[in-house]
Every structure is written in structure tokens, then in C-alpha cells.
Amino acid sequence: MFEHAQGFTVSGGTFINSVDNFMEKLLEKTLLGAAFDSSARDPPPRCHPGTRLAILQRCLDFILNCTDTQKIRWVVGAAGVGKSAIMQSVAESDLPPVIWRASIFFSTAGRNDGTKAIITLVYQLAAKCEPYREFVEHEIARDPSLLQSLLLVQFNKFIVEPFIHHPHLTSAGRTLIIIDGLDECDHSRTQRVLLQLISDFCLKYPSSPIVWMIASRPEPHITSFFAKSSVEAVYEKEEVLVDSDEAREDVERFLRNELTRIQDEFSLSPESQWPSEQDFWKLANASGGLFVYAHTVIKYIGDPDFGNPTSQVNSVLKVIEAHPLPNVSREQHPMAQLDALYAQILSKVPDSIMVDTRKLLLMLAVGWGGSFMVLCNWLGMTREDAYAAIRHLRSVIDVPNYDNAHYATLRSF
Template identity: 65%
Template sequence: MAILERCLNFIANCDGEKKMRWVVGAAGVGKSAIMQNVAESPKLPVTSLASVFFSINGRHDGTKAIITLSYQLAARSEVYRQVIEYEITRDPSLLQSSMPVQFEKFIIEPFIRNPLLNSAGRVLIIIDGLDECSSTHTQQEILRLISDFCIMHPSSPVVWLIASRPEKHITSFFSRVDVTPAYEKEEILVESDEARADVERFLRDELKEIKMASDSLDPHSEWPEERDLWKLTEAASGLFAYAHTVVRYIRDSNAENPVSQLSDILNVIDNHPMTGIPREEHPMALLDALYARILSGVPNK
């Protein structure tokens, strides 16, 4: 995907103060998938990696972010682990300290003041779903610590990849004149040509895998038909949330077969035309209709 390639290129080539990339887009456009693909990419040009994936229904305590990142970095670097163990042994209260104190001890001091870590190669830190962590104050505190770090320590080996929705307080933070030198913006637009092309590629690849794995489909058959793939792509309209749901529904091992599952989805699309309805005002309308169809098939207890 083009966005993935741009992120990897930024990680490899960013220099000076501008070592933070903000990936921003509405719910469902595939930000988390991009973050995951970056983390798992064999072309990732880093010597160490740590990540936090925030979720409303899962990990959402932003005050534990620095500790979480530090633990992962310690697991991947013996030198970093020794530095952190020394600091915690000397002051065990660090584990309960404020985020600014933890950031100083677990990020700034190791990567700026320790020559072995400062020159050991590029380090990537991923923070996904920032808008879903505990409070707006915590979100802004995390951003402030990172942006100040980038600006005050331009020789740092640490690169930051941050994904969020365009919430007002986050957008306002990144609009500040004193913050703009620290980052580049990667905006994922719903219904953009690039997003549509990425969704089409995803659907094509996933449906091919389903066909090859299914006992009820001839691996050499023309399934799905191009017109059906086009219809799915148009319905998704750049939303990876829709495309992922479609694939999970078709792949469901408890269902009759992929052909009937795909037929169900096409019927949902045909019965919920978006003609005359601005997609920017109702980007999740077809996804809602698909969820309704899925739930209608759940037996009553």
C-alpha cells in the first residue's frame, strides 16, 4: 500500500527535529491495520521497536504507556535493559512516577545520554489509537512529551509513528506553531482514490485466499466475478472496517459456504443504495446495514 511505503520511507529517512509522523483519519479507514503492517514489515529499517495499541474496549490507560514501551524495549535490547534495571534498582518509585519523570528516565536519558544506545541504530515507537486512551489531558501530555523530545533532541535515534482520529483537541495540538517542526502528517481520506485502490487490493487478495482454502470452490474458477468485486469495493468506499467485516463474514467456517455468504453481502448492498446520500455524512451506513444482516442470523437463546 502506498501509505505503508510512505511510512516506511519516513522511518528510514527522517532527520533532525521532524521524527514524528501523525497518521490521521476517521474511524474505519484502516489506521490500525497500517500500524500493524509497519510493525510487521520485513523492510522495517530499525534495530528496535516498541508499540502501544490503545482501544476503548481494551488497553486504554495512557498513564502506563511509557512503562509499556520501556518494557518492550528492554526485551529487545540488552544495553537498554541494563540501563533501566539500574535506574529502577536505584529508585523503585519510578514505576509509579508521573509520565514526565518516566519519559525522562526511560526515554531521554537512555537514548540521548547513553552513547551505546544513541549510536546503536534507529528505534521506532508506535502509538496507535491515541484518541482512545484514558483522557484528553493524558493524550495531550503524551504528545507534548514526544514533540518536545523531537525538537530538543534532533540527533535522537527514536522515530515516532502516532495514529489517531482527527479529534478537535488532537488536531489543535498539531496545529501549534511550536509543534509543526516536529512532525509530518499522513491523512487518510475516506473515498480517496488511494484508499479505494488499497481496499480493492485487500479484498482481491483475501477473497483469493478464501477460494483457495474452500472445499466448495474450484481454485481455478472466476470467483468472485469482477462485477461483484467492484460492487464490494464501491460499498467499502475506502473504509477498511467494511472490507475486514466482509472478509470475516465470507470466511466464517460456521456458515454454509463462501458463495452464499458473498451473496448475502451483495443483497445487503443492493437493498441499501447510497444514491443521493452523502457518504461523508453517513460513512458507516453500509457497514451498519451489514452488521444488521449479521446479527439477524444469530439464533435467539
């Protein structure tokens, strides 16, 4: 009855699926939790409905219509402008010509090992494409050291060779590869190596089916790479500005929708506008086009631990009025208002637990990627003490569910 069966071995009377075994071993070499649909990123940042429509359309049009060598779209902008939300929305978009897609969402919170970048993409593509998986499995069985090879070797073997010389892959359709947060990859040299490999690939193989979406902050070494004349032909730049008219309109729409949601959720003055139009515009003007500020404001106002959104709105307005910043350029100092808001949020933490709060924030700042309970044990805190220390910080920290603390990690927004 096993006449046509493949990919199985028998060991001691037990059937072993070698395909599953291979994929499990390959998974161990990847950057866990980096894919766009990984539970480690749940809930991922997404564009609020009705926002970023123009940018998203330009990105999708590029993916569908790019030709020849120009197959990289560089999405660049300061921290907090919503690049990851844009990339997440692109990754989730319905794109019929795109047959396969793979993604890496780098993060300093434990997902920043650039040496695993290629194998991470390889695993995702192998899980979706049988001819590609067979190719990868055959090559690794022949030379297991490929899993520890240089990025250059892995790129040539697992990207160049199959997607340029394998007929099942070259003729199947477009493949989309998304790399978000490149600047959060652990070493600037690794970031440049990845950029060089991708740009050289686009230049040398203009008929390649792969389209690359790369997002980063405008770090000097990344900006200087894209400024090279030898790279100009391979990419289009999508700059996400801090305070453009488009960004401000999107932030205003986000604030209105979310404040309405909070009003309904807390049954606040259903017959009248809340907050007042004047107060709304104070919030909107302070946010400008910076989504991270608007998002933090909404989390702070709607924090269930406080349970008084009106009081929270007044608290934010006091911070805005106390820090008017008339001579501060938003483009040069986009985080000035956000810094003032963070200071206000931290001021709510009682002095009696501030020591524990600072310990947890320090571990978050240095990129702790383990489970919340392991962190508590390492710091010598009970779970109850740790939750008390961060109870007032839900607007700036993704606090894991109490019952899931053994597995979840602490994340900043």
C-alpha cells in the same frame, strides 16, 4: 567457578537471577499485550499482500531519512481505514538502520491505561538492549517510586536521560517507537500529555536517535494539538483517506484475492468466475476504500458456520440494494453501509438466544478485557450457551477457540 558471575544472589541454597527477577517485576507494571508481537493480539491486523504499498513506503522512507526536529509521523484517519494494519506492517518491516524498536497498540478492549505507556516502552527496550536495561535497573533500584511517578517524570528519566546523555545509546543507531490507537488511550488529557512530551523532546533534542510513529483518529483534541504552530516543525502528516483512489484500488485487490480463496476453499465453480463481475463491483463499490467493510464482508461470506458462500454473497447484495445511500457522503458518513451490514448480520441471530447475544456484545462494547470463561461465569452463562449466542457473529467478533476459552478474550475486529 562463579568468579566472574554477575546478577545472581543466593537465598537458602537457591540461585536467583536478579536480572530475570527485575524484568518480571517491571513486566507487571506494563500494559500487557500491547506490543506488536504480543500473543494477545494474534492474529494482528496486517496489510493484505500488495496493498497499502505507497503509504507503507512513505512511512518507511520517513523512518530512514527524517532529520533534525521532524521525527514524528502522524498517521491519521477515520475508524476502519486500516491504520492499525499499516502500523503493524511498519513494525514488522526489516529496517537495518533501526537497532531497537518498541510499540504500544492501544485498545479499548483492556489495553488503554495511558499511565503505563512509558513503562511499557521501557520494558520492551530493556529486553532488547543490555546497556539500557542496566541503566533502568540501576535507577529503579535507587528510586523504586519511579514506577508510580508521573508520565513527565518517567519520560525524563527513561527516555530523555538515557537517549540523550548515554553514549552507548546515542551512537548505536535509530530507535523506532510506534504508538497506535492513541485515541483509544483512556483519557484525552493523557493523550495530550504524551503528545506534548514527545513533541517537546523532538524540539529540544533534534539529534535524538528516536523516531516516533503515532496513529490516531482525527479526534478534535488531537487534531488541534497538531495544528499548533509550535508543533508544526516536529511532524509529518500521513492522512489515510476513506475513499481515495489508492484505497479503493487496494480494497478491490483485497476483495478479489479473498473471494478467490473462498472459491477454492469451498470448491465453487472452478471453471467460471465467482461471484460474477457485476456482483463483484457491487461489493467493491459498497466497500469504497473502507477496509473494515471489505474485511467484514469477507468474514461473513466465508463463515464456515453457514457453509454457503453463494447464499451469503446474495445476502450482502440484498443489503446493498436495500440501502443505496445515494445522498450520503462517504467522507462524512463512512460507516453508513457498514451499519446496514451489521444490522443484517445481527438479524441472523435467532430470537431465542438474542438476550445472551446482547449481553456479550454489551460487555465487548464497554471494553471487557478478561478471559472469555470469566465473562461467561460473570454473566451466568455456560460456555455452550455463550458460544451459541455468538455463533452467527464470527464476521464481526474474533471468537476464541473453544478449547482455549479459559485464557482467550472476546475481541471485535
